Amino acid sequence: MWSAKNITYPAVEKYLYAITPKSDPVLYEMERYAYKRDIPIVGPTVGxxxxxxxxxxxxxxxxxxxxxxxxxxxxxxxxxxxxxxxHYADGSVDNAARAQEYFRRAGLADRIRIHLGMAQEKLAETPGEFDIIFIDVDKPQYPETLRLAVPRVRAGGLLLTDNTLWSGRATRKAPRGDARTRGIQQFNRAAYAAKDLFTVMIPIRDGVTICRKL
Ligand SMILES: C[S@@+](CC[C@H](N)C(=O)[O-])C[C@H]1O[C@@H](n2cnc3c(N)ncnc32)[C@H](O)[C@@H]1O
Structure with a gap:
């Protein structure tokens, strides 16, 4: 049955996770580590x-x-x-150190550049356009991050954003002081209204928004 906390029927969610093949060993280890420590990663369906x-x-x-x-x-x-x-960007030293070790073990460290600090500043410091920018920062920052990221995606490129349904809270009036839900709702309206984006929201896991830069 529909539950206010689930975006899809729980049975659909369960089926999707059950039918998804087990991830590669390093990714699988990361999934277990994140689960144990309650780190909000995108998980295998969105991955x-x-x-x-x-x-x-x-x-x-x-x-x-x-x-x-x-x-x-x-x-x-x-x-x-x-x-x-x-390009990896995160504000936590511990996260970056752990990520670096996973990249090394996956044999992919040579194609990943690590930026430590505010992702918005790191993007501004990194020249050139990107084929894909992925937004997964703190939710009150979503509207401003959209504004900064769009000009950095090449025409025809993709701007991807996680958590855009926010456990279904995006669908309801945000309580006063809920800056995270408000940030996501503002982002969603702006992404659909933008004349230079073609936007589609996919209701898997916590909602993923795909915008193609026109
Ligand atoms: C939801 S987690 C990212 C999960 C990751 N995308 C994944 O699926 O594997 C959000 C992370 O963003 C970091 N963060 C939040 N706002 C940030 C910002 N403005 N600049 C850099 N890092 C930020 C937090 O430290 C946290 O580690």
Missing amino acids: RLLYLLAQISGAKRIFEMGSAIGYSTLWFAMGAGSAAEV
Whole structure:
């Protein structure tokens, strides 16, 4: 049955996770580590989507904003292939150190650049356009991050954003002081209203928004 906390029927969610093949060993270890420590990674269903989008779009430059232990970064790096450069950006020293070790063990460290600090500043400091930018920073920052990221995606490129349904809270009036839900709602309205984006929201896991830059 529909539950206010689930975006899809729990049975659909369960089926999707059950039918999804087990991830590669390093990714699987990261999934277990994140589960035990309650680190909010995208998980295998969204990870596979990121991989697929990187692969079918032929992305060669990817910038990720909010990378934690590097789980989504690794999916991008695998999908984009050996000619790609993937930029990891996170504000936590511990996360970056752990991510670096996972990248080394996955044999993909040479295609990933680690930026430590505010992702918005790191994006501004990194020249050039990107084929894909992925937004997964703190939710009150979403509207401003959208504003900063769109000009940095090449025409025809993709802006991807996680958590855009926010456990279904995006669908309801945000309580006063709930800056995270408000940030996501503002982001969603702006992404659909933008004349230079073609936007589609996919209701898997916590909602993933795919915008193609026109
Ligand atoms: C949801 S987690 C990222 C999960 C990751 N994308 C994945 O799926 O594997 C969000 C991370 O972003 C970091 N973060 C939040 N806002 C940030 C910002 N403005 N700049 C850099 N890191 C940020 C937090 O430290 C946290 O590790």
